[in-house]
Amino acid sequence: MSPRKPVQQELTQDMIMDAARDLFVSKGYQHVSMRQIAKELGCSHGTLYYHFKNKAELFYELVEDHFVLLNQRLQEVLGKDLDEREKLKQILVAYIEFGLNHQSHYEIMFLTKDEEVRNLLNQGPNRSYEIFAQSVARLSGKKLKVQEIWLLFLSLHGFVTHYCRYVNGFEEVKDLAEAHADFLLKLI
Amino acid sequence: MSPRKPVQQELTQDMIMDAARDLFVSKGYQHVSMRQIAKELGCSHGTLYYHFKNKAELFYELVEDHFVLLNQRLQEVLGKDLDEREKLKQILVAYIEFGLNHQSHYEIMFLTKDEEVRNLLNQGPNRSYEIFAQSVARLSGKKLKVQEIWLLFLSLHGFVTHYCRYVNGFEEVKDLAEAHADFLLKLI
DNA sequence: CCTCCTTATTGACCACTGGTCAATAAAATA
């Protein structure tokens, strides 16, 4: 017997994720409750646990999507017709831009200490970092050590991490972000 | 009428802070409840609210102490009889060391998004950063822009932030920390 | 049409959280 096809009114994972995304983005993971999400959807909170194992896993599904987004953004820059040095800079800036424009997700992607969430994150961060690292290695003129690229990444990460707390979006700090990119480019 | 002097058995702020410190350090801010602290002290959780306005303020008192500790550590390095370049490096490494050996506190000092806690942090971070910035400016040979020192700091911060999640203490990542310091020193 | 089975949904329930507050015990003062 084939699985019952869901009817229009019924809740889908996508519907839940859409509602959850809005709330998580505007309030942050910690400050959104499953009951709030359910209220937004006009259903009981118990229902959410039928579709997702728990709050962490619901958020994880959202985050997975965002890693794809980050990867796309990096690939987009790589596809541009630009001087290599400039492209390298734009990679760094694009990374910062992504972080500051998706703060709640960046938090989970690279900042959370919450083990429940973190145990779910496996390939996401690695794949994104691989793209980043390979781009830097290729676009930089010099022969870079693996370690140097990693330390460069951590330096970028520090910028994002800090301004995630003080700023609502990339635009507010765009100039400084470019300065940071230029600053770090001296290293490679 | 002078204030009543507390008697031996009565709870003091220090006693609460000692118990709270242990718990916060071992479990992190989010995973310690006021009731757990009260249990540790053998008192009712209501009592804690007599001595501290709320959980955030209790933690804040702890954090204040830790800023003093960080400042002392930096001053200690500055007092050493060393080549200026080496001293500069040690400042950077000492900062990382402090962050990784006081992770729960570093989290609050420089990472928390919790507004309740953050609104309490005023002078602490500024004073510590001032010491850091002035040391770097003085010890570096070059004339550095204020912005460059700030970006250097953010790069250090990124290292600490990241390894706070993956490591239990400075020792586990000492070599890499030194490499990071050397790496960043190329910038100044 | 009527079973039977799968799928979705509900809301009561649990143990927990941070925080408040009237009642009260105990010590210091007058």
Next chain:
DNA sequence: TATTTTATTGACCAGTGGTCAATAAGGAGG
């Protein structure tokens, strides 16, 4: 001793994440 100040308690509140038996709703087979 009587009064005032200080410290402590535990019931209480509104909220949390999560579980689960009961139930409704839809499809498949007869």
